[in-house]
Amino acid sequence: MQGSGYLYHILPQLRKMYGDGTEELKTAMKAHSQFFNTSNFLNTIVTGIDLAIEEKEGIDGIDTVSGIKAGLMGPFAAIGDSIFGALIPTIFGALAANMAIQGNPVGIFIWIAAQLAVIVFRWKQLEFAYKEGVSLVTTMQHRLTALTDAATLMGVFMVGALVATMINVKIAWAPSLGDVTLNIQNNLDMILPRLFPAAIVGCVYWLLGRKNMTATRAIFIVLFVCIALSALGVISK
Known part of the structure; x- marks a missing residue:
């Protein structure tokens, strides 16, 4: 999936190491065009390790590089998606959105600062991985599982916090x-505060698990249902 893109962005370095039109370059290009799929936020770590090994061992290290790519792309996909695809956008997006609701323009600068920090991190990790080389793999191998679990748990925690604070829907x-007069909302709050927003999130989660259902379709379904129920006086903010 990302094999051709990976080859494209390291090709200038491969040409410097092996020369243009050489058999070594052709072998390296063929190896790097194989299947590769990981998080776009951590792929530069793999790139740095790759370049360090090939610069040191030449074409003889291509099998080692292929093994490292195959071994790291799975864990890095889970870690990168959990932290940079869910956790960071959730935390800083919630802060920015909450400030925007209150009319505070500082929120947008917090969001921009977070994205700039991610960009700098992606650049610096390439340099770090290149300097550390293959020793980085053995150093962090035992930490990958723990880091993945921690990031996933934090992401779930933040989603739960957002459900309780950002989904302001009540049964009117x-x-x-x-x-x-039966006040359904008060009865639900006595059972569990913010139960109705949690139920809405559960329904959306169930929808996303249906066949041919996409996030865009789910958003429009929620939008239309909320408008209809609000017009009928069933729900309110």
């Missing part, structure tokens, strides 16, 4: 039974 419908 209060049916009357004789002289008694």
Whole structure:
């Protein structure tokens, strides 16, 4: 999936190491065009290790590089997606959105600063991995699982916090039974505060698991259902 892109961005270095039109270059290009798929936020670590090995061992290290790429792309995909694809956008996006709701323009600068920090991190990790080389693999190998679990747990925690703080939907419908008015929202709050927003998130999660369902379709379904129920007086903000 990312094999051709990976080859494209290291090709200038391969040409410097092996020369143009050489058999070594052709062998390296063929090896690097093989299947490779990992997080775009951590792929430069693999690139740095790759270049360090090939610069030291030449074409003889191509099998080592292929093994490292195959071994790291899975864990890095999980870690990168958890931290940079979910955790950081969730935390800083929530801060920025909450400030925007309150009319505070500082939120946008927090979001921009977070994205700039990610860009700098991606650049610096290439330099770091290149200097450390293959020793970096053995150093961090035993930490990958723990880091993945921690990032996943933090992401789930932040999603739960966002459900409780950012989804402000209440049941406005209060049916009357004789002289008694049944306040459904109060009864739900007595069972579990913010239960209704959690139920909405659960329904969306269930929708996303259906066949041919996409995030865009789920958003429009939620939008139309909320507009309809709000117009009927069933829900309110």
